[in-house]
Amino acid sequence: MATATHLITEVEPRTDDAPEAVVVRFAGDSGDGMQLTGGQFTLSTALAGNDLATFPDFPAEIRAPQGTTFGVSAFQINFGSAAIETAGDAPDVLIAMNPAALKTNVGDLKPGGLIIADEGEFGARNLAKAGYETSPLEDGSLGKWQLVRFNISQLTLDAVKPFGLGNKEALRCKNMWTLGLALWMFDRDRAPIEAWLRAKFAKAPELAEANIAALNAGHAFGETAEIGSPLKQHHVDPAPAEPGLYRTVTGAEAISLGLVAGCQLAGLPMFFGGYPITPASAILHHLSRLKEYGVTTFQAEDEIAAVAAAIGASFAGQLGITSSSGPGIALKTEAIGLAIMTELPLVIVNSQRGGPSTGLPTKTEQSDLYQAVYGRNGDAPLPVIAARSPADAFDCAIEACRIAVQYMTPVMLLTDGYIANAAEPWRVPDMSGYERFDVGFHDAPLAEGEAVNPYARDEKLARVWIKPGTAGLTHRIGGIEKNVGTGHIDYAPDNHQAMTDIRANKVLGVADSIPDQDVCLGAPGGKLAVIGWGSTFGPIHQAVRRARGRGLDVSHVHVRHIWPLPRNLGELLRSYERVIVPEMNNGQLKTLLRDQYLVDAKPVNKVSGKPFKISEIEAAIEEALA
Amino acid sequence: MTEMVKLTPKDFATDQEVRWCPGCGDYAVLKAVQRTMPELGVDPANTVFVSGIGCSSRFPYYMETYGFHTIHGRAPAIATGVKLANPELDVWIITGDGDALSIGGNHTMHLLRRNLNCQILLFNNEIYGLTKGQYSPTSRIGTRSPSTPFGSVDGPVQPCAFALGSGARFVARGIDVHKNLPEVLKAAHAHQGAAFVEVFQNCIVYNDDVFASFTAKDNAGKQLWLKAGEPMLFDRGAKGLALDREALNLKVVDVEGGDWQSAGVIVHDPRNRVVAHMLVEMPFGTFPMALGVLYDDPRPTFESVLLRQNEEAAAGKRPDLQALVSRGQTWQVAKEPREI
Numbered sequence: 001m002a003t004a005t006h007l008i009t010e011v012e013p014r015t016d017d018a019p020e021a022v023v024v025r026f027a028g029d030s031g032d033g034m035q036l037t038g039g040q041f042t043l044s045t046a047l048a049g050n051d052l053a054t055f056p057d058f059p060a061e062i063r064a065p066q067g068t069t070f071g072v073s074a075f076q077i078n079f080g081s082a083a084i085e086t087a088g089d090a091p092d093v094l095i096a097m098n099p100a101a102l103k104t105n106v107g108d109l110k111p112g113g114l115i116i117a118d119e120g121e122f123g124a125r126n127l128a129k130a131g132y133e134t135s136p137l138e139d140g141s142l143g144k145w146q147l148v149r150f151n152i153s154q155l156t157l158d159a160v161k162p163f164g165l166g167n168k169e170a171l172r173c174k175n176m177w178t179l180g181l182a183l184w185m186f187d188r189d190r191a192p193i194e195a196w197l198r199a200k201f202a203k204a205p206e207l208a209e210a211n212i213a214a215l216n217a218g219h220a221f222g223e224t225a226e227i228g229s230p231l232k233q234h235h236v237d238p239a240p241a242e243p244g245l246y247r248t249v250t251g252a253e254a255i256s257l258g259l260v261a262g263c264q265l266a267g268l269p270m271f272f273g274g275y276p277i278t279p280a281s282a283i284l285h286h287l288s289r290l291k292e293y294g295v296t297t298f299q300a301e302d303e304i305a306a307v308a309a310a311i312g313a314s315f316a317g318q319l320g321i322t323s324s325s326g327p328g329i330a331l332k333t334e335a336i337g338l339a340i341m342t343e344l345p346l347v348i349v350n351s352q353r354g355g356p357s358t359g360l361p362t363k364t365e366q367s368d369l370y371q372a373v374y375g376r377n378g379d380a381p382l383p384v385i386a387a388r389s390p391a392d393a394f395d396c397a398i399e400a401c402r403i404a405v406q407y408m409t410p411v412m413l414l415t416d417g418y419i420a421n422a423a424e425p426w427r428v429p430d431m432s433g434y435e436r437f438d439v440g441f442h443d444a445p446l447a448e449g450e451a452v453n454p455y456a457r458d459e460k461l462a463r464v465w466i467k468p469g470t471a472g473l474t475h476r477i478g479g480i481e482k483n484v485g486t487g488h489i490d491y492a493p494d495n496h497q498a499m500t501d502i503r504a505n506k507v508l509g510v511a512d513s514i515p516d517q518d519v520c521l522g523a524p525g526g527k528l529a530v531i532g533w534g535s536t537f538g539p540i541h542q543a544v545r546r547a548r549g550r551g552l553d554v555s556h557v558h559v560r561h562i563w564p565l566p567r568n569l570g571e572l573l574r575s576y577e578r579v580i581v582p583e584m585n586n587g588q589l590k591t592l593l594r595d596q597y598l599v600d601a602k603p604v605n606k607v608s609g610k611p612f613k614i615s616e617i618e619a620a621i622e623e624a625l626a
Numbered sequence: 627m628t629e630m631v632k633l634t635p636k637d638f639a640t641d642q643e644v645r646w647c648p649g650c651g652d653y654a655v656l657k658a659v660q661r662t663m664p665e666l667g668v669d670p671a672n673t674v675f676v677s678g679i680g681c682s683s684r685f686p687y688y689m690e691t692y693g694f695h696t697i698h699g700r701a702p703a704i705a706t707g708v709k710l711a712n713p714e715l716d717v718w719i720i721t722g723d724g725d726a727l728s729i730g731g732n733h734t735m736h737l738l739r740r741n742l743n744c745q746i747l748l749f750n751n752e753i754y755g756l757t758k759g760q761y762s763p764t765s766r767i768g769t770r771s772p773s774t775p776f777g778s779v780d781g782p783v784q785p786c787a788f789a790l791g792s793g794a795r796f797v798a799r800g801i802d803v804h805k806n807l808p809e810v811l812k813a814a815h816a817h818q819g820a821a822f823v824e825v826f827q828n829c830i831v832y833n834d835d836v837f838a839s840f841t842a843k844d845n846a847g848k849q850l851w852l853k854a855g856e857p858m859l860f861d862r863g864a865k866g867l868a869l870d871r872e873a874l875n876l877k878v879v880d881v882e883g884g885d886w887q888s889a890g891v892i893v894h895d896p897r898n899r900v901v902a903h904m905l906v907e908m909p910f911g912t913f914p915m916a917l918g919v920l921y922d923d924p925r926p927t928f929e930s931v932l933l934r935q936n937e938e939a940a941a942g943k944r945p946d947l948q949a950l951v952s953r954g955q956t957w958q959v960a961k962e963p964r965e966i
Binding site for chain 1: 640642669670671672674676679686687689690691692693694695696697700702703704705706707708709710711712714715732733735736932933936937939940943944945947948950951952953954955956957958959960
């Protein structure tokens with residue numbers, strides 16, 4: 001039974017003592033190092049063998065004015081001794097480093113949940129900045145939660161005093177004090193964090209030691225806490241897991257590794273053209289350190305140049321890859337059309353964020369499905385794949401590379417801000433288990449009287465890939481329509497019809513190389529199917545599991561291949577009486593399913609910049625079955 | 627190619643019908659390039675012509691080499707990917723004033739500052755031809771066109787000044803029909819790095835004779851063909867360029883009886899960046915049109931430095947996919963899965 005029973009807040013009553021899951025949220029000023037704290041807590045959680053999912057939530061401003069509500073940065077982690085699929089609906093524990101962090105986050109906290117507040121930051125000035133007239137620590141407004149408060153700032157200053165740091169530098173160690181306390185609360189080993197701090201501050205050992213002192217002080221504070229205080233130590237058992245080697249991975253890391261693996265399996269060097277954009281930049285950062293894998297990274301002057309250079313590299317015989325987020329993908333669109341027209345392999349990663357326009361740069365959304373499937377001039381089809389989780393992104397990236405080179409086509413890989421930043425435990429794959437898809441460049445000399453035809457095709461309708469530099473096969477390609485038989489410029493009406501059909505059929509044919517759609521929870525046929533794609537996998541899966549636990553006839557179908565859709569999907573959808581499609585957009589996959597299969601797919605939409613809560617999907621299931 | 631067979635211009639021509647307007651300057655440039663290639667001794671299979679959009683950008687279809695007719699303004703970016711993926715390829719970019727300086731101005735600038743080893747031939751006809759005659763970013767103020775019926779009001783960009791300002795290490799000028807064009811192309815090809823060549827190209831339909839003030843036979847005296855180590859003389863040696871030390875600028879001086887030294891005429895040093903700036907900025911009319919290689923001072927090329935850095939970063943590291951995915955802090959789960 002993976003439905004989490006919570007340690008701190010007993011929402012779902014249970015009788016035994018071993019808690020199954022806890023949701024902790026660290027919230028502070030964007031300068032307080034909350035993401036770092038969360039990241040290290042995640043590592044210690046993984047090392048303790050718990051399953052976990054995280055949700056980093058930070059402002060678009062790098063250094064928003066201190067103490068303001070819009071400068072609050074938060075990191076949520078859900079961990080437990082059972083399977084964890086989401087970062088958790090509501091925190092059991094909120095660590096609030098200042099009034100603004102409390103104000104913006106306490107509303108999410110479960111009734112009865114625990115607030116740990118740094119009262120040293122609750123002075124008049126910070127209260128005013130957060131919009132509090134009286135201190136919530138004093139005025140009883142936090143009555144429905146458990147509150148513990150102490151002066152973390154002062155305790156940190158005391159702990160690091162021997163190291164002679166300035167006041168500002170000393171206060172920077174606050175997050176480590178907090179982490180120390182959190183490590184004590186959940187019975188964690190401090191050694192890996194100490195090792196990490198020593199490595200991080202290798203050039204400034206006094207800073208390493210100061211931070212370790214703060215970490216230890218926070219831990220010791222917990223150890224000496226009074227009995228009867230809400231501050232208790234808890235132990236969360238390791239989660240059951242397939243045997244093997246594990247690590248944590250974020251979506252951005254997994255995609256980078258998957259792209260490297262995909263290129264290696266194709267036997268090609270990688271050319272990655274990128275331009276900085278949130279939340280996609282991390283992929284560029286990861287890849288730029290992997291030169292020994294035949295990776296060339298190019299930070300271009302703009303999004304257009306990034307994709308254009310990748311297309312140029314594909315023309316020259318490498319696998320061109322580019323990555324961005326919605327606004328950047330919009331800029332790349334004309335060039336993607338060129339890759340479709342010239343039938344060159346290309347992988348485009350879209351780390352979706354809230355849109356339109358600049359939208360919500362650091363918040364998640366999955367509203368670029370139309371853009372991916374439809375968003376180009378002309379009849380311009382391309383395969384689209386969507387990753388469902390950080391770990392899944394690895395296999396999706398490999399799949400994108402495979403389709404690109406086997407079908408000579410650009411492929412769009414959709415991920416989102418949530419997947420890109422979130423971490424989860426990942427069983428390290430055995431790379432020898434992956435099938436290779438080595439590329440064979442066309443280099444056969446011409447027969448007597450034969451002309452080069454760059455648009456000669458194989459049975460999959462993929463055209464030949466001839467690398468410049470190949471003797472005797474000089475040819476020209478370009479964005480103008482080409483003759484179906486010779487590859488020369490041809491504007492003839494019948495020819496355009498024929499080439500348009502070929503381009504469409506080639507991409508539709510990708511469906512022959514992908515697995516049939518499966519039902520990931522439940523059975524084919526029945527009262528209700530919940531169809532999802534991308535990062536809504538977690539909340540949908542948990543919600544369907546809970547609903548089935550209550551005896552409801554509901555199944556979960558998760559679509560990875562957005563275009564072309566799996567061959568059996570229409571039949572599968574029609575086997576249910578009702579179909580609902582929860583999406584973090586205004587109903588985009590819903591439209592595609594209705595269009596393709598004439599099924600009465602009903603939308604369940606959320607566009608708040610935050611992932612679905614399990615309870616929201618559960619409510620939608622109840623409503624659909626009512 | 628194992629055997630070096632002497633190629634002819636014909637070997638660089640495709641079987642495709644050339645579709646520029648009769649009398650277009652592009653024909654002359656195409657001929658000049660096809661004539662120059664055999665002299666450069668290049669292998670067609672190792673040569674790539676990349677173009678954007680516009681009349682001139684049809685060029686690759688007529689060259690029996692590898693070619694990529696891309697999208698408007700993006701040829702420099704595509705060419706960057708081609709060259710980084712395979713630095714052995716000899717890359718030529720064919721572009722126009724609208725393609726390179728309007729929609730693609732950003733890419734042109736960055737290609738030049740990065741110093742990708744390639745040749746950029748910018749066909750400047752001061753007009754948008756393929757879209758039927760609108761004024762372009764190089765059109766002079768007052769240009770009447772379908773989109774500026776009362777004359778354009780915005781100042782033009784000066785291509786060679788733009789190139790120098792962007793950090794170009796080779797800047798040259800040629801004229802479509804002039805016999806010197808192959809020499810300019812050869813110099814551009816010999817330069818290791820981004821070689822920027824502005825070709826004054828006559829659009830016979832929409833902007834005929836726009837450069838006649840120095841390209842017409844009678845106006846040949848307005849052409850100053852620069853040669854390294856030689857005095858800057860024009861008008862059959864009757865005039866030259868000297869340094870106006872008061873104004874810190876160039877000035878035109880008369881040369882009597884070939885005695886350019888006493889007239890103070892300066893000798894062309896293609897590595898002198900300051901003089902190059904003066905040459906591209908001098909106003910035509912009072913001054914001649916500076917042609918040939920204006921500036922040539924190589925620096926390490928983008929791809930050579932980048933790929934060397936890649937090699938150095940990879941040195942001593944073995945690509946091991948299994949090790950790569952196993953990086954970071956890991957933990958082993960040994961026990962069998964429990965029931966859940």
